[in-house]
Amino acid sequence: xxxxxxxxxxxxxxxxxxxxEIERRDLIARVEAVFRGxxxxxxxxxxxxxxxxxxxxxxxxxxxxxxxxxDSGGRDVALRFDLxxxxxxxxxxxxxxxxxxxxxxxxxxxxxxxxxxxxxxxEFTQCDFDCIGSNCAAADAEILLIMKEALDAAGAGPFTIRxxxxxLFTRFLQTLDAAGRSVEVLRAVDKxxxxxxxxxxxxxxxxxxxxxxxxxxxxxxxxxxxxxxLDAMTEAAGGDNPDALRLRxxxxxxxxxxVQDVFTLDPAITRGLDYYTGIVFETLLDGLPGIGSVCSGxxxxxxxxxYSREALSGVGSSIGLDRLIAALEASGGxxxxxxxxxxxxxxxxxxxxxxxxxxxxxxxxxxxxxxxxFEAKKHGSQFALAEKKxxxxxxxPSGGCADGGGDCGPVVLRDLAARRNGVELSVKxxxxxxxxxxxxxxxxxxA
Amino acid sequence: xxxxxxxxxxxxxxxxxxxxEIERRDLIARVEAVFRGxxxxxxxxxxxxxxxxxxxxxxxxxxxxxxxxxDSGGRDVALRFDLxxxxxxxxxxxxxxxxxxxxxxxxxxxxxxxxxxxxxxxEFTQCDFDCIGSNCAAADAEILLIMKEALDAAGAGPFTIRxxxxxLFTRFLQTLDAAGRSVEVLRAVDKxxxxxxxxxxxxxxxxxxxxxxxxxxxxxxxxxxxxxxLDAMTEAAGGDNPDALRLRxxxxxxxxxxVQDVFTLDPAITRGLDYYTGIVFETLLDGLPGIGSVCSGxxxxxxxxxYSREALSGVGSSIGLDRLIAALEASGGxxxxxxxxxxxxxxxxxxxxxxxxxxxxxxxxxxxxxxxxFEAKKHGSQFALAEKKxxxxxxxPSGGCADGGGDCGPVVLRDLAARRNGVELSVKxxxxxxxxxxxxxxxxxxA
Numbered sequence: 001x002x003x004x005x006x007x008x009x010x011x012x013x014x015x016x017x018x019x020x021e022i023e024r025r026d027l028i029a030r031v032e033a034v035f036r037g038x039x040x041x042x043x044x045x046x047x048x049x050x051x052x053x054x055x056x057x058x059x060x061x062x063x064x065x066x067x068x069x070x071d072s073g074g075r076d077v078a079l080r081f082d083l084x085x086x087x088x089x090x091x092x093x094x095x096x097x098x099x100x101x102x103x104x105x106x107x108x109x110x111x112x113x114x115x116x117x118x119x120x121x122x123e124f125t126q127c128d129f130d131c132i133g134s135n136c137a138a139a140d141a142e143i144l145l146i147m148k149e150a151l152d153a154a155g156a157g158p159f160t161i162r163x164x165x166x167x168l169f170t171r172f173l174q175t176l177d178a179a180g181r182s183v184e185v186l187r188a189v190d191k192x193x194x195x196x197x198x199x200x201x202x203x204x205x206x207x208x209x210x211x212x213x214x215x216x217x218x219x220x221x222x223x224x225x226x227x228x229x230l231d232a233m234t235e236a237a238g239g240d241n242p243d244a245l246r247l248r249x250x251x252x253x254x255x256x257x258x259v260q261d262v263f264t265l266d267p268a269i270t271r272g273l274d275y276y277t278g279i280v281f282e283t284l285l286d287g288l289p290g291i292g293s294v295c296s297g298x299x300x301x302x303x304x305x306x307y308s309r310e311a312l313s314g315v316g317s318s319i320g321l322d323r324l325i326a327a328l329e330a331s332g333g334x335x336x337x338x339x340x341x342x343x344x345x346x347x348x349x350x351x352x353x354x355x356x357x358x359x360x361x362x363x364x365x366x367x368x369x370x371x372x373x374f375e376a377k378k379h380g381s382q383f384a385l386a387e388k389k390x391x392x393x394x395x396x397p398s399g400g401c402a403d404g405g406g407d408c409g410p411v412v413l414r415d416l417a418a419r420r421n422g423v424e425l426s427v428k429x430x431x432x433x434x435x436x437x438x439x440x441x442x443x444x445x446x447a
Numbered sequence: 448x449x450x451x452x453x454x455x456x457x458x459x460x461x462x463x464x465x466x467x468e469i470e471r472r473d474l475i476a477r478v479e480a481v482f483r484g485x486x487x488x489x490x491x492x493x494x495x496x497x498x499x500x501x502x503x504x505x506x507x508x509x510x511x512x513x514x515x516x517x518d519s520g521g522r523d524v525a526l527r528f529d530l531x532x533x534x535x536x537x538x539x540x541x542x543x544x545x546x547x548x549x550x551x552x553x554x555x556x557x558x559x560x561x562x563x564x565x566x567x568x569x570e571f572t573q574c575d576f577d578c579i580g581s582n583c584a585a586a587d588a589e590i591l592l593i594m595k596e597a598l599d600a601a602g603a604g605p606f607t608i609r610x611x612x613x614x615l616f617t618r619f620l621q622t623l624d625a626a627g628r629s630v631e632v633l634r635a636v637d638k639x640x641x642x643x644x645x646x647x648x649x650x651x652x653x654x655x656x657x658x659x660x661x662x663x664x665x666x667x668x669x670x671x672x673x674x675x676x677l678d679a680m681t682e683a684a685g686g687d688n689p690d691a692l693r694l695r696x697x698x699x700x701x702x703x704x705x706v707q708d709v710f711t712l713d714p715a716i717t718r719g720l721d722y723y724t725g726i727v728f729e730t731l732l733d734g735l736p737g738i739g740s741v742c743s744g745x746x747x748x749x750x751x752x753x754y755s756r757e758a759l760s761g762v763g764s765s766i767g768l769d770r771l772i773a774a775l776e777a778s779g780g781x782x783x784x785x786x787x788x789x790x791x792x793x794x795x796x797x798x799x800x801x802x803x804x805x806x807x808x809x810x811x812x813x814x815x816x817x818x819x820x821f822e823a824k825k826h827g828s829q830f831a832l833a834e835k836k837x838x839x840x841x842x843x844p845s846g847g848c849a850d851g852g853g854d855c856g857p858v859v860l861r862d863l864a865a866r867r868n869g870v871e872l873s874v875k876x877x878x879x880x881x882x883x884x885x886x887x888x889x890x891x892x893x894a
Contacts, residue, residue: 005500007540007754009493010524015537017544018488018551025489037811039788039818039836041465042472046456046570047494047556048514048526053452067495069516072560077457079495090462093454097464099835101821104465109494113519123493138800138821145804256801257808307454341486353585354703357592361704364484371486374548374585388546389486 012114012122019338019390023325028107028127031150031319035105035129038146043104045086047111051078053089056306065112079111083128084316091132092307100133121322130316132303137246140279140299141253143315147283147295148262154324156294157331158286162266163250166276166298167243169267172219172236176212186270189220197221220268226251229265246279277301278315288327295319338390341371343434346382346396350375359397359408359427366431370395387416393434398424459561459569466785466837470772475554475574478597478766482552482576485593490551492533494558498525500536503753512559526558530575531763538579539754547580568769577763579750584693587726587746588700590762594730594742595709601771603741604778605733609713610697613723613745614690616714619666619683623659633717636667644668667715673698676712693726724748725762735774742766785837788818790881793829793843797822806844806855806874813878817842834863840881845871 009015016024032042051068055078068078080086083106091098107127114120129146131139144161151159169186173179188203195203197217204213222232230251234244247265254260271280278299285294297317304312343363345356353374360370371391373382379396386394394414410424413433425433456462463471479489498515502525515525527533530553538545554574561567576593578586591608598606616633620626635650642650644664651660669679677698681691694712701707718727725746732741744764751759776783790810792803800821807817818838820829826843833841841861857871860880872880 004755005503005753007500007536007751008497009540010495010497010518010522013493013495015493015541016489016491017541018490021489021491024491036787037816038807039786039791039816039838041786042463042468043465044463044468044471046460046462048457048460048558048570050455050457053454056452064519067516067518069514071457071514072511075457089454093456094462094464099832103818111495123495134821136797136800136821138794138797138803138819141800142804142819142821253801253804256799257804304454306452308451339486339488340483344486347585350583350585352703353583353588354700356585357589357700357704360485369484369486371550372585372589374581374583374589385546391486 010122012120014121014123019336022337022340023328024125024321027154027321027325027328028125030153030155031127032105032107034146034150034153037149038103038142040103040105040129040131040146043087043090043106044108045080045083045090045106047079047109048077049080049086049089051076053307054078054080054085056085065114067111067113081112082110083108083126083318087128087130088304089307091312092304095308095310098133101131101139102133103129103131105129125321127319127321128316129318130314132312132314132316135278135299135313137249137253140246140315141250141257143297143317144250144254144263144281145257145259147281147317147319148259150319151283151295151324154319155328156285156324159262159283159294160286161263161281161283161295162269163247163263163279163281164265164267164269165243165247165279166270167278168233168237168241168247169270171238171241171243172233173216175236175238176208176215178208178212178216181207185216187272189216189268190270190272192220192268222267226260226263226265229267233265233267243278250279271296271298275300281317285327287331291323291327291330293320294324294327339369339371341369341389341391342438343368343370343393343395344382344386344389344391345370345372346379346386346394347373347376348397352397355408356397359395359411362408362427363395363431363434366435368431368434383414383416392416395430396421457569459567461568461570466783469784469787470775471572471768474601474768474772474775475572477600477602478574479552479554481593481597481600484596485550485589487550487552487576487578487593490534490537490553491555492527492530492537492553494526494556495524496527496533496536498523500754501525501527501532503532512561514558514560527555528559529557530555530573530765534575534577535751536754538759539751542755542757545580548578548586549580550576550578552576572768574766574768575763576765577761579759579761579763582725582746582760584696584700587693587762588697588704590744590764591697591701591710591728592704592706594728594764594766595706597766598730598742598771601766602775603732603771604774606709606730606741607733608710608728608730608742609716610694610710610726610728611712611714611716612690612694612726613717614725615680615684615688615694616717618685618688618690619680620663622683622685623655623662625655625659625663628654632663634719636663636715637717637719639667639715669714673707673710673712676714680712680714690725697726718743718745722747725760728764732774734778738770738774738777740767741771741774786816786818788816788836788838789885790815790817790840790842791829791833791836791838792817792819793826793833793841794820794823795844799844802855803844806842806858809855809874810842810878810881813882815878815881830861830863839863842877843868 066078066081071077110126111123184207188200192200201213201217222229276298280298282293282296299315302311303314345360356372360372363370396412398410409426411430413422513525513528518524557573558570631654635647639647648660648664669676723745727745729740729743746762749758750761792807803819807819810817843859845857856873858877860869
């Protein structure tokens with residue numbers, strides 16, 4: 001016998017078995033419905049691009065993690081490592097075809113050869129939504145509103161979206177004569193939740209001295225209601241300015257829409273990247289703050305700078321699907337299901353496979369997903385298989401189908417959870433019954 | 448100024464702009480709903496795998512086309528070039544977790560560094576559905592039924608699914624003492640539609656001599672009704688045998704289900720691959736036979752042979768999404784749309800952005816996707832933008848929203864196609880109106 005190849009996947013890569021894939025797709029469908037409801041449109045870009053396009057002027061952390069190689073035509077290519085760079089290239093390339101402001105979402109795989117510790121994967125799905133070509137408060141507010149609606153639709157439970165403004169922070173640093181060190185300061189502040197107040201103080205003191213370090217830490221620790229916090233931040237930034245005004249406007253918009261409760265102002269939010277220039281935000285689940293932000297982003301000045309001289313401002317956010325799924329699983333917020341089928345047609349006579357499909361078609365046409373079994377094993381074995389597949393109801397056909405269609409039957413429905421058979425029904429009656437239990441509030445636990 | 452990078456994609460790769468991506472997603476959603484209705488479950492596998500896994504014993508055409516490289520850890524890896532090999536690895540790896548028969552679908556990108564002529568791409572989406580772990584006629588029939596239902600759901604128009612049986616063909620070759628040359632014969636017959644009768648005759652004559660070549664060509668040209676054709680094929684194969692019986696059984700099943708009309712028996716269908724051992728099938732659109740098969744597949748004996756000693760039989764099919772989209776576009780069967788939004792909220796006062804979102808939320812909650820505009824440009828420009836975005840209706844808010852929610856308004860709806868404003872309505876009335884035009888049969892052209 002020849003040598004078998006051991007079936008295995010690469011480290012950091014995953015198979016999705018049906019229950020996990022159904023969960024992932026259900027979650028994506030929910031957030032996608034929200035994006036579409038706002039008029040956001042989907043796009044897609046190639047997984048593989050010229051390395052020069054993806055890495056730009058290159059260097060840095062990213063480059064080390066990128067899957068990069070020469071293709072058989074000798075081209076220097078790489079797998080995309082995020083959806084932002086391809087979006088910038090896409091916009092520069094198709095600029096004339098995109099009505100501005102352009103609102104798009106993009107849900108797709110990306111690849112990074114990262115360290116695979118701590119639940120990090122080398123292949124994962126990003127879910128980005130951005131509005132470009134407008135630099136107004138209404139665009140900022142819309143992205144924030146979509147975050148709220150999408151997380152609600154996902155069943156994420158109570159959460160808080162924390163907001164800050166990069167410009168305001170820079171103004172504050174200017175009052176300290178420390179704006180030139182903003183990258184280092186942002187990096188230090190970003191570590192607050194991990195290394196604590198003293199750790200950040202120490203880092204900052206090394207850069208700017210004890211006094212300014214203390215000022216910065218007190219600034220980012222400002223707590224309180226939105227108005228109070230904003231007043232303190234405005235004062236620390238040297239008085240009224242356009243960035244503070246933007247936050248005030250946003251506050252008004254969110255209140256007018258009636259969604260202000262989930263938003264807070266938090267001067268400690270910085271979002272590490274240099275990229276952002278306006279508002280920045282992240283989202284913690286109230287019940288699971290430890291897993292980190294499940295939805296983050298901000299406003300940027302110049303999306304396509306590498307590829308075009310037209311400066312396009314935008315605001316965007318990204319849902320961390322893997323984290324969100326982990327959170328939903330931890331909180332029991334998403335019932336796992338192994339199949340979409342609600343009904344299994346038991347095989348009584350293998351010669352009647354065609355009739356069983358005819359019966360199943362009638363249920364499917366009524367929106368009841370129906371799997372047909374092929375082998376005339378004992379009813380008990382077939383019930384067990386249906387249960388193993390996660391199907392709630394079984395149908396035992398006791399008659400045939402009148403030639404030429406019409407009603408088939410009679411049939412017997414078995415409740416596989418209660419392990420109980422019902423009385424003989426016509427197919428029409430069985431459909432009415434299954435619809436009634438589906439609509440009944442008591443059956444929600446089966447959703 | 449620094450040097451700009453030219454934004455471009457690799458040859459053979461594509462961006463999907465919103466209209467194309469919406470079309471693709473709509474099509475996928477339609478066929479996916481059919482798969483789910485039959486109890487088929489989705490899975491996913493990594494884009495990148497060990498080259499050894501994907502290429503097996505290697506060699507041949509495939510290997511040349513594969514994107515293969517060493518990752519930064521020195522592993523010999525490759526991008527998947529189909530969904531069949533990863534499925535085989537998946538089944539071998541997770542065998543104990545999969546209830547048999549296992550019915551799965553997998554819709555995902557694959558990569559092949561092929562010649563990019565003739566509309567072939569180096570990155571494309573495959574859409575496979577298979578049932579493994581059962582070798583009965585009912586499983587064959589179910590795959591065929593799903594093909595019919597999925598193509599109907601896709602709006603593919605009239606089509607014919609052509610069926611043959613590899614085993615029966617082999618039996619026929621045995622009567623000619625030519626079974627040992629079946630690969631060459633299959634390859635030649637597969638070219639019938641491209642090189643014509645004489646071309647195939649010449650190829651076959653070179654392999655087997657004029658007389659046997661003539662016999663084979665007459666065999667594959669057998670025309671007529673199912674029963675007549677099957678009788679002729681059975682006789683040519685030396686009389687009754689299990690493969691002919693399978694085709695007879697299948698015929699009965701499809702008739703019992705009431706879907707026999709779209710199926711024909713066609714001895715010329717071979718499906719080039721060695722892989723298939725039972726039924727094989729392909730689908731031509733009646734109106735566009737020239738684009739080739741839009742859905743093809745067959746039964747195979749031993750899916751996981753490279754990775755496991757357990758022989759798993761299965762039957763599966765694959766929808767050619769790119770071809771199907773091309774066909775739908777050619778036949779006008781799929782109306783292009785640029786957005787999911789049905790309504791645009793015109794911006795009258797930029798300070799009221801929060802209220803506009805409040806109004807939009809009410810429409811969204813009623814299932815009417817609503818895009819909010821941010822800038823208080825002239826109404827005419829905003830109407831033009833809405834039209835450019837493919838939105839049918841515009842809403843001009845003339846009032847505000849009562850504090851604390853409830854009804855907002857009044858509003859004016861504008862029919863952007865007819866370029867006509869309606870009378871002032873409450874938000875409730877506007878929702879009722881939009882729902883009524885959506886449900887009206889006359890509005891189907893806007894679907």
